Amino acid sequence: MALSAGIIPSEVPSSYHEAISCDEEWKSAIDAELESLVANKTWEIVDKPADAVVIDSSTIYFSYDGTYYRQKEETPMGSRISGIVAEDVTDKILDYAKGRLSCLLPFCRKYIDDVITAIPKELIQQSLEILNSFDPRGTLQSTIEEEANNSLPFLHMRVIREVTTEGSTLLTDWYRKQISSSRYIHYKSYHPMSMKINIILNLKTRVTKPSHKCVNKNLRILLGILGENGYPHEILTRSIFNTGNSIEILQQPGPIAEENEQEQIKQKYISLPYIEELTPLLNKLIPSEKFILATRNVKQLRSFFTKHKDHTSLLQCNGVVYKIPCQNCEAVFIGQTSTFLRQRLSSHRSDNNTKKKSSALAIHAVEEEHQPVFDAVEVLDRERNLEGRLFMEMVRISQEEHSVNSRKDIQNLSIMNSLLIEWDKNQNTRGRVPQGSVDVVG
Incomplete structure (x- = not known):
């Protein structure tokens, strides 16, 4: 991974359109970068071919200890696009090498960037040199592992060359790395x-x-x-x-498998958090001919590990459900946004200053002559998916006793969810001890 460190604006846009609209410095930086690419003949501007597929490979930034880093080359590990790019590049390297080898490959099997094949022993060094000559910069370098004791590990299996009187035969066996932890989801873990x-x-x-x-x-x-x-x-x-x-x-082909596949296409998946006492009961209420229920863990692994990356500041969060309190009363406003929270607050401040009744928050502030406390904004939930975020917003509005949101903001909330929220409210109310109701007996 090649990285360059430097000082860049503290608020990194998530898209090109956001970059050119939020800050003139970003537009200047984009223009300078494009001019540099043209001058160095890195790219050539052409019309999009009819069969071309557009792949989003946005520049990757991350921050550590107050310094921002930009990845200059290749794709980041863990990115959804990295596997696709790795497989495509591996195909090109193999085509390049096959045309230059002085022998034919009896077989060649590939999984993303792992390849297994057979070549004469005296051509091993030559093949490695050919593979590494694909990239003249020397960034892409290959390694070769030779067989030992007539066997060679490949992914989760070991390929064994068995020599018989009729020649050599390839067999396979299950393979585990020596560093394998042999740890899987424990039987006593909180899973279905x-x-x-x-x-x-x-x-x-x-x-x-x-x-x-x-x-x-x-x-x-x-x-x-x-x-x-x-x-x-x-x-x-x-x-x-x-x-x-x-x-x-x-996985067996046939009319039954094809029929099952057609049925699954008609069905939709529903994801619910797994709660042992509740989720199985909800599953019985969901019509199986229309929906397939998938459960997820409430407590995820990432909550147990130390986060070394810098935390994203509150105003730089996007895809969130948020709450803004009122300075003059107990009222609160619940909202959701896909953009940076600072941009959404800027829009609320503008509506408040111009007395524009564009939201329930602005209506409350104008009609009651109250002042929202924008600096006390609180992020309630994070969700990238719009439908999930809208659902969370409706739930939060229903749970809040002093919400100023209009009734239409929760009109799409199902009766079942409304009843569950009401039941939860009643349970919490019963558990509270009213102020001044406890007598101390000496």
Whole structure:
């Protein structure tokens, strides 16, 4: 990864249109960058080909210890586009190398940027030099791993060259790296039982598919690994040894599979947080012919790890549900925005100054002659998806006793959700102790 450090504006726009509209410095920087690209003949401006696919590869910034860094080359690890780019580049490198090798490859298998093939031993060094000559800058460099004891690991399997009187045959076996932690979701973890069973079946498929000869041995190893993760022996024995491979059955072609695929296209997925006492009951109320329920964990792994990156300041947050209190009364305004919060507050301030009744907040401020406390804004929820954010906004408005939002802001909230919110309010009210109602007996 190539990085350049420097001082750039503290508020980084999330798109080109936002950059050219929010700050003249950003527009000047964009123009200078484009002029540099043209001068160095990095890009050539052409008309878009009819079969071309436009890929968004926005420049990546991150901040650490008050300094902003921009990635100058390649794509960042973890980005959704990185795998696509890596696979495309690997294809181009392979095409380049095949045309320059002095031998034909008997086979060549690739997964993203991992490749396995066979070449004569005396051509190993030559092939490495050819691969590394693809990029004259030397940024893209390849490494080669040779077979040892007639075997070579590739992804989660080991490819074995078995020599017989009739020649060599390639076999495969399940492979685990020496650094493998063998840790999976623990049986006592707060996940649905269906997810734990699926973990067993998925791992069974991962073990059995590449195993030519040592299936039972590998399954016993898997039994021990999952046993160390708290899975009961009875469940493991039943799932591993006494059941067929359900995943392979689902992948078999035929009219049944095609019919199931057509049915799934008509169905929609619903994602709900997994709450052991509530989610299974809600699942029974959801019509299975229309929806497929997927659960997610309330407590995510990222909440357990230290965050080394600088925290995003409150005003730079986007995709949020927020709350603005009133200085003169208990009223609050609940809103949502996809843009930076500072931009949304700027719009609210403008409406407040011009007495423009464009929102429930502005109506309350103008008609009651009250002053919103913009500096006391609070972020309630974060959600990139618009539908999810609108739902969270409606829930927050319904939960707030002193909301100034209009009735139409929650008109799309379902009856079931309204009843759950009302039930939650009643439960919280019962748990409160009214002020002055406790008598101390000495």
